[in-house]
Amino acid sequence: MDKTFQPTNIETRWYQEWEDKGYFAPQGGEQAYSIMIPPPNVTGSLHMGHGFQEAIMDALIRYHRMSGYNTLWQPGTDHAGIATQMVVERQLEAQGINRHDLGREKFIEQVWKWKEKSGGAITQQMRRLGASLDWSRERFTMDPGLSAAVQEVFIRLYREGLIYRGQRLVNWDPALHTAISDLEVISEEEQGHMWHFKYPLAGAQGHLIVATTRPETMLGDCAVAVHPEDERYAGLIGSTVMLPLCDREIPIIADEYVDREFGTGCVKITPAHDFNDYEMGRRHELPLINILNDDAAINDNAPESYRGLDRVEARQRVIADMDALGFLDKVVDHTLSVPRGDRSGVVIEPYLTDQWYVDAKKMATPAIAAVENGDIQFVPKQWENTYFAWMRDIQDWCISRQLWWGHRIPAWYDADGNFYVGESEEAVRKDNTLGDEIMLRQDEDVLDTWFSSALWTFSTLGWPDETEELVTFHPSSVLVTGFDIIFFWVARMIMMALHLRQEVPFHTVYIHGLVRDSEGQKMSKSKGNVIDPIDLIDGIELDELILKRTSGLMQPQLATKIEKSTRRQFPNGIASYGTDALRFTYYSLASTGRDIKFDIGRIEGYRNFCNKIWNAARYVLMNCETEDCGTQTDAPVELSLADRWIISKVQETTAEVARAVANYRFDMASQALYEFIWNEYCDWYLELSKSVLWDDNASREAKRGTRQTLIRVLEIWLRLLHPMMPFITEEIWQSVGPLAGKSGPTIMLQPYPEPNEHDIDLRANENIEWLKLVIEGVRNIRGEMNIPPGKELSVLLRKGDENDRSRLAKNSQYLRKLAKIETIEWLAKDDDVPLAATALAGELEILVPMAGLIDKDIEIARLTREISKLEADLTRLQGKLGNAAFVDKAPAAVVAKEQDKMQTQLQALTTLQEQLQRIRDI
RNA sequence: AGGGCCUUAGCUCAGUUGGUUAGAGCACCUGCAUGACAUGCAGGGGGUCGGCGGUUCGAGUCCGCCAGGCCCUACCA
Numbered sequence: 001m002d003k004t005f006q007p008t009n010i011e012t013r014w015y016q017e018w019e020d021k022g023y024f025a026p027q028g029g030e031q032a033y034s035i036m037i038p039p040p041n042v043t044g045s046l047h048m049g050h051g052f053q054e055a056i057m058d059a060l061i062r063y064h065r066m067s068g069y070n071t072l073w074q075p076g077t078d079h080a081g082i083a084t085q086m087v088v089e090r091q092l093e094a095q096g097i098n099r100h101d102l103g104r105e106k107f108i109e110q111v112w113k114w115k116e117k118s119g120g121a122i123t124q125q126m127r128r129l130g131a132s133l134d135w136s137r138e139r140f141t142m143d144p145g146l147s148a149a150v151q152e153v154f155i156r157l158y159r160e161g162l163i164y165r166g167q168r169l170v171n172w173d174p175a176l177h178t179a180i181s182d183l184e185v186i187s188e189e190e191q192g193h194m195w196h197f198k199y200p201l202a203g204a205q206g207h208l209i210v211a212t213t214r215p216e217t218m219l220g221d222c223a224v225a226v227h228p229e230d231e232r233y234a235g236l237i238g239s240t241v242m243l244p245l246c247d248r249e250i251p252i253i254a255d256e257y258v259d260r261e262f263g264t265g266c267v268k269i270t271p272a273h274d275f276n277d278y279e280m281g282r283r284h285e286l287p288l289i290n291i292l293n294d295d296a297a298i299n300d301n302a303p304e305s306y307r308g309l310d311r312v313e314a315r316q317r318v319i320a321d322m323d324a325l326g327f328l329d330k331v332v333d334h335t336l337s338v339p340r341g342d343r344s345g346v347v348i349e350p351y352l353t354d355q356w357y358v359d360a361k362k363m364a365t366p367a368i369a370a371v372e373n374g375d376i377q378f379v380p381k382q383w384e385n386t387y388f389a390w391m392r393d394i395q396d397w398c399i400s401r402q403l404w405w406g407h408r409i410p411a412w413y414d415a416d417g418n419f420y421v422g423e424s425e426e427a428v429r430k431d432n433t434l435g436d437e438i439m440l441r442q443d444e445d446v447l448d449t450w451f452s453s454a455l456w457t458f459s460t461l462g463w464p465d466e467t468e469e470l471v472t473f474h475p476s477s478v479l480v481t482g483f484d485i486i487f488f489w490v491a492r493m494i495m496m497a498l499h500l501r502q503e504v505p506f507h508t509v510y511i512h513g514l515v516r517d518s519e520g521q522k523m524s525k526s527k528g529n530v531i532d533p534i535d536l537i538d539g540i541e542l543d544e545l546i547l548k549r550t551s552g553l554m555q556p557q558l559a560t561k562i563e564k565s566t567r568r569q570f571p572n573g574i575a576s577y578g579t580d581a582l583r584f585t586y587y588s589l590a591s592t593g594r595d596i597k598f599d600i601g602r603i604e605g606y607r608n609f610c611n612k613i614w615n616a617a618r619y620v621l622m623n624c625e626t627e628d629c630g631t632q633t634d635a636p637v638e639l640s641l642a643d644r645w646i647i648s649k650v651q652e653t654t655a656e657v658a659r660a661v662a663n664y665r666f667d668m669a670s671q672a673l674y675e676f677i678w679n680e681y682c683d684w685y686l687e688l689s690k691s692v693l694w695d696d697n698a699s700r701e702a703k704r705g706t707r708q709t710l711i712r713v714l715e716i717w718l719r720l721l722h723p724m725m726p727f728i729t730e731e732i733w734q735s736v737g738p739l740a741g742k743s744g745p746t747i748m749l750q751p752y753p754e755p756n757e758h759d760i761d762l763r764a765n766e767n768i769e770w771l772k773l774v775i776e777g778v779r780n781i782r783g784e785m786n787i788p789p790g791k792e793l794s795v796l797l798r799k800g801d802e803n804d805r806s807r808l809a810k811n812s813q814y815l816r817k818l819a820k821i822e823t824i825e826w827l828a829k830d831d832d833v834p835l836a837a838t839a840l841a842g843e844l845e846i847l848v849p850m851a852g853l854i855d856k857d858i859e860i861a862r863l864t865r866e867i868s869k870l871e872a873d874l875t876r877l878q879g880k881l882g883n884a885a886f887v888d889k890a891p892a893a894v895v896a897k898e899q900d901k902m903q904t905q906l907q908a909l910t911t912l913q914e915q916l917q918r919i920r921d922i
Numbered sequence: 923a924g925g926g927c928c929u930u931a932g933c934u935c936a937g938u939u940g941g942u943u944a945g946a947g948c949a950c951c952u953g954c955a956u957g958a959c960a961u962g963c964a965g966g967g968g969g970u971c972g973g974c975g976g977u978u979c980g981a982g983u984c985c986g987c988c989a990g991g992c993c994c995u996a997c998c999a
Contacts, residue, residue: 001958003958003959004959004961005959005961187996187997194999210999211998211999212999213999214999225999257998258998258999259998259999261998262998262999263998263999266999267998267999268999269999270999274999275997276997276998276999277999336997336998336999337997382926382927385925385926386925386926386994386995389924389925389926389994389995390994390995393995393996483993483994484994514993518933518934520991520992588935588946588947589934589935591935591936594927594928594935595927595928595992595993596934597934597935598934599933599934599935599948601933601934601947601948601949602934602935602947602948604948604961605947605948605961606947607961608959608961608962609961610961611959611961611962612958612959612961612962614958614959614961615958615959615961615962616958616959617958618958618959619958619959620958621958622958623958663938667935667936668936671936671946671947674946674947675946682958682959683963686958690957694957776965779964779965780964780965780966781965782953782964782965783952783953783964783965783966784952784965784966786952786953786965787953788953788954789953789954789956789963789964789965790954790956820956869943872943873942873943876943880979880980883979883980884979885978885979885980886979886980887979888979889978889979889980890941890979890980891941893941894941894979894980895979897941897942898941898942901942901943905943
């Protein structure tokens with residue numbers, strides 16, 4: 001074995017082996033446990049969020065697989081309609097063509113080519129993380145089977161009246177030429193202006209003043225609205241104004257929606273270009289005047305001079321023209337929230353089009369109930385409120401997209417605009433008895449990607465066929481995902497599964513936090529603060545990291561700033577930490593769904609932990625490999641106190657890990673393991689074992705017992721740790737397992753350790769705690785006096801009870817070894833006490849004679865510090881116990897505990913004060 | 923506008939139903955090439971738990987108000 005742990009060579013080797021041998025496939029077992037991966041974009045690449053999410057899923061999966069469940073982790077990817085189409089369109093653009101030049105069929109071919117080329121990248125990266133997905137079952141949302149499921153669902157819901165076609169105002173992305181759902185619109189505050197326009201009254205003197213943030217929309221105005229009880233305008237309701245530039249007479253209407261306090265209290269109403277105005281238009285039966293085309297340029301419904309102008313130009317022209325006519329009252333600065341497409345980044349226009357919708361309200365009712373009645377539970381629970389709030393006010397879901405990449409809508413139109421929904425043109429003709437003379441054309445649009453993702457938990461298992469997998473693994477056990485897609489995906493999966501299968505898609509939804517950079521900033525390409533998980537695993541040179549962060553920027557001028565901050569943050573690039581360290585870092589930070597600030601210091605610490613594990617195993621193997629460990633034969637063994645203690649401790653750890661995992665507290669599980677392995681097994685047990693193994697006088701049985709315990713306990717905690725650190729545990733287990741008497745090809749299919757009350761030895765725990773106290777007392781003196789660790793000490797003991805004496809008698813070999821003590825002697829009651837530094841272990845006094853070793857002033861300072869601590873504590877205790885209310889009302893056990901404590905502290909105080917006095921006196 | 927979350931050591935974070943002297947890692951200081959490990963060992967320092975008030979014998983923990991930070995939803999033209 002190498003002296004330090006080298007992750008790179010072992011990781012890929014083991015992953016290859018596991019995958020080749022088919023260990024990731026379900027292995028049978030009475031109870032099923034399944035997780036469906038949130039499908040990443042097929043052409044995407046792995047980021048820190050994926051890494052975090054997959055680390056959690058893999059820990060759950062490996063844990064349950066080892067615990068004997070029939071375990072499936074379903075892999076797959078999503079076709080990501082808009083995102084993928086955009087990428088390919090950009091590639092075409094570089095060649096100077098667009099998708100229309102190519103035509104639909106050729107374009108889709110191009111997209112498939114791109115998918116073939118880059119589609120494997122993310123799944124390869126997932127393998128680097130050690131994710132034990134059953135790749136033999138990998139699915140893609142555009143696979144024939146999943147596409148068939150999508151079509152089936154569309155037709156079924158349509159026939160049930162849950163999908164309908166309608167003309168509505170939608171969120172229109174003028175760059176991508178498609179409708180998008182509410183959720184794909186990101187509104188953020190931006191600095192803008194508010195223009196106040198005068199609209200002259202028709203057939204009378206005077207004018208009204210309306211305010212708008214989008215002046216160009218006035219070309220589509222159909223009314224001006226005031227509040228019905230607004231006295232200023234009461235007389236004008238029912239009359240008309242003359243809309244400037246258009247010379248159209250539009251009514252003044254009254255509607256309670258208008259806020260009298262805001263602006264002038266008059267609102268221009270543009271029903272075809274504003275969601276609120278649309279509703280008001282319906283209430284008042286106003287016409288809809290659409291003034292835009294698909295590019296958001298002005299169309300022929302507007303006066304001639306504006307036609308063809310882009311919306312931005314049109315705005316300037318309208319303002320200028322209104323100003324020229326004297327109708328521009330004023331312009332004020334105004335902060336407004338601007339809706340932008342989450343993919344394109346351009347301003348979204350409310351736009352009147354024909355689209356397909358899912359009637360979400362009907363489907364939401366059972367989906368709400370499923371969470372209310374606990375069939376589905378969110379972890380952490382508070383997310384249920386977010387879910388309820390959205391579901392109870394859910395809007396119909398616009399599912400059609402004006403794209404080419406995706407599942408085409410199975411609807412056909414005749415020349416008269418009638419449409420028919422069915423499996424195919426043939427089926428539609430047959431079902432509707434349409435002769436060949438009737439021309440039919442299929443709907444050009446495709447479905448929202450989330451429509452297919454919503455079916456993911458069961459479409460991947462073969463639905464609509466009632467396959468064995470479907471029966472076994474659906475509902476899935478838990479969904480692990482981020483809060484950002486609760487609405488997009490989680491809610492829609494729940495609705496679909498309940499409607500189509502009358503069962504929930506999963507029992508638990510584990511919501512994790514966002515991974516941010518070390519300053520708490522969201523990681524993003526444009527900020528240049530992205531860390532690629534693979535770079536943490538393999539390491540990356542500074543120059544390469546800078547190049548990675550600054551290439552392909554949307555705003556190239558940010559490059560210098562990004563370079564500077566990268567140089568500051570990673571002056572030496574990023575070291576190679578290995579997958580296990582990265583995973584352990586994720587777990588250690590995974591507390592109750594809060595965001596994670598990723599700190600490079602943490603991963604470094606866990607790389608060191610890996611090295612610690614490696615070397616602990618090295619020590620154990622060096623001492624066990626060619627020796628009799630009592631695991632293969634029935635040779636007699638004798639277990640020492642240390643052996644019994646560490647066996648006891650590993651049981652406690654096992655129970656703690658089980659409890660933590662059951663509560664999705666991976667931070668607690670990882671901490672329990674870290675603490676046990678480093679601070680108990682390595683720091684204490686390995687050191688204690690040396691005093692047996694290196695003792696020529698120790699019996700064969702004792703040595704055998706220690707070797708057996710060393711190897712068995714190591715083997716147990718390797719299995720405990722495996723779901724979190726799969727690679728290092730496998731590598732070590734290959735040598736350790738057989739020595740511990742285990743057989744099998746891989747640790748990943750070994751049984752997960754279960755807590756065993758029987759192995760907990762409370763007396764051994766107490767004895768070791770005593771031993772630690774005494775050793776730490778001596779070490780404290782040694783440390784504070786700067787006595788070299790190699791220097792052997794003579795130690796005197798004083799006071800103490802029978803317990804102390806018998807413990808000393810049994811354990812002096814440990815004391816000598818771990819505290820580097822040459823001689824230990826008890827002082828009799830009447831013996832003179834030599835000048836010495838003092839430590840206390842309960843009532844036992846530990847004295848290290850000062851002669852030649854100890855500086856008087858340092859000891860005085862040390863004692864004074866200890867004494868003042870005790871005094872402060874005693875004051876507090878006396879106050880507490882002197883308070884009648886406390887003694888009366890607090891539980892007797894609490895009072896007794898405080899009294900005990902006070903006794904102990906008083907005694908310690910007296911002892912130390914005496915010591916201090918003695919030293920001062922010399 | 924409504925709702926939620928967060929504020930604990932220099933930094934990143936734990937702290938179950940209120941009950942020892944509030945913990946860990948990193949960083950810091952001191953000593954150390956000891957036969958698993960310097961990616962290490964041993965010892966040490968460091969916090970009025972954001973502020974104010976309340977409930978309680980007792981509050982980091984429960985309640986209210988305030989300050990600061992983050993997020994979600996809805997959006998007033």
